Amino acid sequence: MANDILKGKRGIIFGALDEHSIAWKVAERAAEEGAIFTLTNAPIAMRMGKINDLAAKCNSEIIPADATSVEDLENLVQGSMDKLGGKLDFVLHSIGMSPNVRKSKPYTDLNYDFFQKTVDVSALSFHKVMQTTMKLDAMNEWSSVLALTYIAAQRTFPDYSDMAEAKAMLESIARSFGYHYGSAKHVRVNTISQSPTRTTAGSGVKGFDDFIDFADKMSPLGNASAEDCANYCIAMFSDLTKMVTMQNLMHDGGFSSTGITAKMLGKD
Numbered sequence: 001m002a003n004d005i006l007k008g009k010r011g012i013i014f015g016a017l018d019e020h021s022i023a024w025k026v027a028e029r030a031a032e033e034g035a036i037f038t039l040t041n042a043p044i045a046m047r048m049g050k051i052n053d054l055a056a057k058c059n060s061e062i063i064p065a066d067a068t069s070v071e072d073l074e075n076l077v078q079g080s081m082d083k084l085g086g087k088l089d090f091v092l093h094s095i096g097m098s099p100n101v102r103k104s105k106p107y108t109d110l111n112y113d114f115f116q117k118t119v120d121v122s123a124l125s126f127h128k129v130m131q132t133t134m135k136l137d138a139m140n141e142w143s144s145v146l147a148l149t150y151i152a153a154q155r156t157f158p159d160y161s162d163m164a165e166a167k168a169m170l171e172s173i174a175r176s177f178g179y180h181y182g183s184a185k186h187v188r189v190n191t192i193s194q195s196p197t198r199t200t201a202g203s204g205v206k207g208f209d210d211f212i213d214f215a216d217k218m219s220p221l222g223n224a225s226a227e228d229c230a231n232y233c234i235a236m237f238s239d240l241t242k243m244v245t246m247q248n249l250m251h252d253g254g255f256s257s258t259g260i261t262a263k264m265l266g267k268d
């Protein structure tokens, strides 16, 4: 179902690790829709992941970058403009990582060095990406910057731990930077709040299988898949959503507006 809605557009896609990654699906769909883009990930993830396969499939080049390093980001953004032949029309920030979650630290006994790493990788990196593109004047007018988030920013999901704080900051950065980028350059900035999805990052959360099952039963449409999320990202990169900015967009099958469901009560 390709309609060339991103034809002629250039972008950067962060965070494709393997075929389960949401960013992987976005890259596949963006290529189908006629976009050209660079792929990037942290150097260590390059060695573990399968990004080369994706690059070959999408006819893309890979520029490694640790999203916490401004120097790496400058190299990535300038390199992307050079390789793609002009300024950018879209950026996907699809990055999340908490050492506290990885090491199963309880929320009431967090390691604060880890906490700062969580925030740096999962939230501050979004600001660093946009500050870099702004300083390099890398985004075209009406271009679209997106990050992926989760509803634990608004409601407590105990095992999501310090990622909840990181996501709250990420969403706030989208609003604050969205104001400045919109006023200065007509660049729009949004977050998409996605259903729980089976990926490397998602599966790191304790009790993930129960969690995904709960969300599915609590969503009138069921959980949104990574492919569904990719389609929404493509819509947000397209000119069809030109006036949407500074929003946290719920992409969750109705979960966020639902109090209780028949399925949850076992009456379905």
Ligand SMILES: NC(=O)c1ccc[n+]([C@@H]2O[C@H](COP(=O)([O-])OP(=O)(O)OC[C@H]3O[C@@H](n4cnc5c(N)ncnc54)[C@H](O)[C@@H]3O)[C@@H](O)[C@H]2O)c1
Binding pocket: 014, 015, 016, 017, 018, 020, 021, 022, 023, 041, 042, 045, 065, 066, 067, 068, 093, 094, 095, 096, 097, 121, 148, 149, 150, 193, 194, 195, 196, 197, 198, 199, 200, 201, 202, 203
């Ligand atoms: N899977 C879910 O249930 C779910 C739900 C809502 C939102 N999200 C969000 O979607 C985004 C993508 O996650 P995913 O589920 O596709 O998992 P994923 O593990 O496939 O992707 C996370 C990516 O972050 C990258 N990353 C980590 N540290 C980095 C760094 N320092 N620099 C650059 N990249 C770095 C990883 O290498 C990986 O590619 C994340 O922001 C995640 O929080 C996921």
